[in-house]
Amino acid sequence: MPLRPLDYKAPEGGVRPGAFVEVPLGPRRVKGVVWGPGAGDFPLEKLKAISAVLDAPPLPRDLRDFLERAAAYTLTPLPLMVRLATRVPGLGDPPQMRRLLRATGQRPEKLTEARARVLDALEEFGGAALPLADLTRAAGVGSSVVKGLISMGAIREEEVAKDAPYPRLDPARPGRPLSGDQAAAAESLRQGLRSGSYGTTMLKGVTGSGKTEVYLEAVAECLAMGKQALVLLPEIALTADFMARVEARFGARPGEWHSGMTTTERRRLWKMCAEGGVGMVAGARSALFLPFQNLGLIVVDEEHDTSYKQEDGVYYSARDMAVLRASMGGARVVLASATPSLETWVNAHEGRYGRIDLLSRFGTAELPEMRAVDLRKSGLPSGKWIAPEVADAIQGRLQAGEQSLLFMNRRGYAPVTICRACGNQIACNHCDARMVEHRYLGKLVCHQCGDSRPVPPECPSCHVEGKLVAIGPGVERMAEEAQALFPEAKVKILSSDLYTSSRALKADIEAIAGGEGDIIVGTQIVAKGHNFPLLTLVGVVDADLGLQGSDLRAAERTFQLMRQVAGRAGRTGRRGLALLQTHQPEHPVIRAILSGDEEGFWRTEAEARKLHAMPPYGRLAGIIITANDPQLAFDIGNHLARSARPLQAIGAEVWGPAPAPIARIEGRHRVRLLIKASRRAPLQAALTDWLKGLKLPANARVAVDIDPQSF
Numbered sequence: 001m002p003l004r005p006l007d008y009k010a011p012e013g014g015v016r017p018g019a020f021v022e023v024p025l026g027p028r029r030v031k032g033v034v035w036g037p038g039a040g041d042f043p044l045e046k047l048k049a050i051s052a053v054l055d056a057p058p059l060p061r062d063l064r065d066f067l068e069r070a071a072a073y074t075l076t077p078l079p080l081m082v083r084l085a086t087r088v089p090g091l092g093d094p095p096q097m098r099r100l101l102r103a104t105g106q107r108p109e110k111l112t113e114a115r116a117r118v119l120d121a122l123e124e125f126g127g128a129a130l131p132l133a134d135l136t137r138a139a140g141v142g143s144s145v146v147k148g149l150i151s152m153g154a155i156r157e158e159e160v161a162k163d164a165p166y167p168r169l170d171p172a173r174p175g176r177p178l179s180g181d182q183a184a185a186a187e188s189l190r191q192g193l194r195s196g197s198y199g200t201t202m203l204k205g206v207t208g209s210g211k212t213e214v215y216l217e218a219v220a221e222c223l224a225m226g227k228q229a230l231v232l233l234p235e236i237a238l239t240a241d242f243m244a245r246v247e248a249r250f251g252a253r254p255g256e257w258h259s260g261m262t263t264t265e266r267r268r269l270w271k272m273c274a275e276g277g278v279g280m281v282a283g284a285r286s287a288l289f290l291p292f293q294n295l296g297l298i299v300v301d302e303e304h305d306t307s308y309k310q311e312d313g314v315y316y317s318a319r320d321m322a323v324l325r326a327s328m329g330g331a332r333v334v335l336a337s338a339t340p341s342l343e344t345w346v347n348a349h350e351g352r353y354g355r356i357d358l359l360s361r362f363g364t365a366e367l368p369e370m371r372a373v374d375l376r377k378s379g380l381p382s383g384k385w386i387a388p389e390v391a392d393a394i395q396g397r398l399q400a401g402e403q404s405l406l407f408m409n410r411r412g413y414a415p416v417t418i419c420r421a422c423g424n425q426i427a428c429n430h431c432d433a434r435m436v437e438h439r440y441l442g443k444l445v446c447h448q449c450g451d452s453r454p455v456p457p458e459c460p461s462c463h464v465e466g467k468l469v470a471i472g473p474g475v476e477r478m479a480e481e482a483q484a485l486f487p488e489a490k491v492k493i494l495s496s497d498l499y500t501s502s503r504a505l506k507a508d509i510e511a512i513a514g515g516e517g518d519i520i521v522g523t524q525i526v527a528k529g530h531n532f533p534l535l536t537l538v539g540v541v542d543a544d545l546g547l548q549g550s551d552l553r554a555a556e557r558t559f560q561l562m563r564q565v566a567g568r569a570g571r572t573g574r575r576g577l578a579l580l581q582t583h584q585p586e587h588p589v590i591r592a593i594l595s596g597d598e599e600g601f602w603r604t605e606a607e608a609r610k611l612h613a614m615p616p617y618g619r620l621a622g623i624i625i626t627a628n629d630p631q632l633a634f635d636i637g638n639h640l641a642r643s644a645r646p647l648q649a650i651g652a653e654v655w656g657p658a659p660a661p662i663a664r665i666e667g668r669h670r671v672r673l674l675i676k677a678s679r680r681a682p683l684q685a686a687l688t689d690w691l692k693g694l695k696l697p698a699n700a701r702v703a704v705d706i707d708p709q710s711f
């Protein structure tokens with residue numbers, strides 16, 4: 001992939017910017033997008049010609065402008081950014097048709113029994129057109145019977161484009177009656193939309209307060225104005241419930257965009273975005289790069305979620321890019337969360353974003369009561385993690401026929417496998433991570449690079465047999481402990497590694513919501529917005545887990561996660577209880593979680609960041625250097641750090657090189673420099689200037705991560 005636009009000779013009569021074309025590149029022919037007139041500095045006689053202009057909707061002008069700005073902001077080579085918007089297989093291929101069969105109404109008098117069944121089946125479907133496979137199945141006949149009817153003129157074949165418009169969502173259908181707070185919030189969002197100009201609003205409301213209900217009213221207004229709406233969701237597993245709610249509200253489902261779609265669906269949605277054949281799209285972060293014809297609203301649900309940050313190939317934050325895209329196109333943004341990111345909170349606090357609060361849960365549901373369980377006093381025997389107080393509470397729920405959730409943010413059985421003979425801890429061969437035992441899979445798995453191998457019978461270091469032991473808790477071990485404590489209870493584990501498909505995960509989430517399972521043991525996938533009506537108790541096994549380590553965001557993350565997890569309890573009817581097992585109940589973050597003083601927490605966090613001029617009061621950029629050899633990566637880092645004059649010129653500081661947050665992945669070593677600049681310094685320009693002359697050995701790479709997640 002070339003890292004800058006290439007020049008080609010346009011065909012007779014020219015070609016439109018944004019058009020999809022095929023061009024020669026070396027020995028191959030590749031697809032590309034026409035960006036604009038070339039710089040004119042390439043010898044004309046050497047210029048190759050565009051081979052073909054493809055029959056696909058061109059990339060709209062506003063999307064191209066957005067991609068340019070996004071590339072400039074994230075310091076991504078433009079072609080890599082453009083690829084995010086054009087990675088649609090088969091774009092420009094001739095339109096794919098589907099053959100459907102329909103009765104002509106001429107029913108021959110003499111029919112074999114099989115042929116009569118076919119015509120009856122078509123009648124049963126109300127004269128609709130059906131694909132051959134559906135028809136033969138419905139009539140219980142082979143395809144030759146149908147062919148016979150076609151040649152008799154009783155059935156007609158029709159060609160229908162696969163890329164058809166989506167069913168229209170009807171914004172005029174009445175929604176559910178809203179509470180006073182909800183109605184006021186919805187009205188405020190509607191007014192924003194009617195203004196027709198850009199604006200971002202933080203929609204903050206405790207879990208269960210009806211944020212979804214409220215922003216769907218904004219979607220309704222957007223659709224009624226004839227504009228398109230995009231809702232970004234962090235997790236595919238969440239979409240089933242969401243799709244059903246949209247259908248209940250608008251009478252049809254939105255277009256879906258995520259990695260689990262077929263290529264046919266992908267192409268259809270892409271085209272319909274460009275042609276206005278879809279009103280609402282729900283999707284993953286990359287939906288932000290769809291070629292909307294007339295985008296009026298972007299909702300980022302659970303806007304604090306870390307999955308909105310992509311750190312693979314192109315580094316970008318979908319939340320920030322949503323704001324950029326909307327601001328360029330006069331659209332509105334709603335950032336919804338019970339626990340907003342500090343950045344968003346500060347933006348609202350300082351008046352750059354609007355703010356709407358939903359303060360109570362909808363209906364009679366109350367927020368759960370939260371208490372600490374002091375592990376220093378609970379006298380837990382070693383190798384056990386469920387404190388007696390939590391066990392008692394679970395016992396109570398079992399008797400009442402309610403569900404309990406044990407939360408442990410660690411996949412697998414145990415985080416460490418150690419040899420009791422020699423003390424060796426089993427580590428990954430490719431990363432500097434320990435291997436994590438996954439007992440259900442019967443494997444040791446590296447959580448950094450995904451490498452796995454069977455659990456060995458002997459220590460790989462000293463070769464003594466039978467001395468390997470599991471140290472520390474993971475969800476699987478918690479499930480084992482819970483089952484031993486409550487042999488009669490049905491214990492279910494919800495952890496992403498136990499599912500091979502998102503469909504299976506969805507099905508389990510729905511089963512739990514339907515009341516299956518007495519004790520749910522889960523990792524953070526349970527924290528994300530699911531609605532479990534029978535769940536009234538949450539036990540956090542290790543509330544201190546996220547507070548270790550030196551990451552400045554640790555407090556923010558722990559606060560968000562704990563509040564989200566606790567919010568799973570008591571979403572309907574009975575009041576929930578959340579118990580946090582901790583060794584440090586006096587820790588300010590734990591105290592803030594328990595007291596529920598959210599504003600106080602954010603204010604304190606914001607002040608700490610301000611004091612150190614850290615984001616969002618200062619700006620950071622990570623320079624990630626990847627090489628086969630750690631010394632080489634450090635050498636490049638040191639060389640860069642020593643030659644940072646363009647950065648000094650804007651008053652920026654250079655920290656490092658230090659091992660990157662993921663220091664070794666798939667055998668490649670990663671080293672990071674952190675650049676810290678003031679909020680208004682021209683950081684991108686200085687970085688470009690600094691990195692432009694850099695010559696790298698073939699086996700090393702440098703990538704820029706603007707606004708890194710961890711620091």
Ligand code: ADP
Pocket residue numbers: 176177178179182205206207208209210211212213214362531
């Ligand atoms: P949030 O997105 O803030 O977690 P939801 O929109 O999912 O909240 O609402 C929480 C629950 O309350 C859902 O089951 C939803 O159907 C219900 N709910 C919220 N508002 C209303 C309303 N106005 N009428 C009926 N049910 C509502």
Ligand code: ZN
Pocket residue numbers: 428429430431432433446447448449450451666
């Ligand atoms: Zn590894």
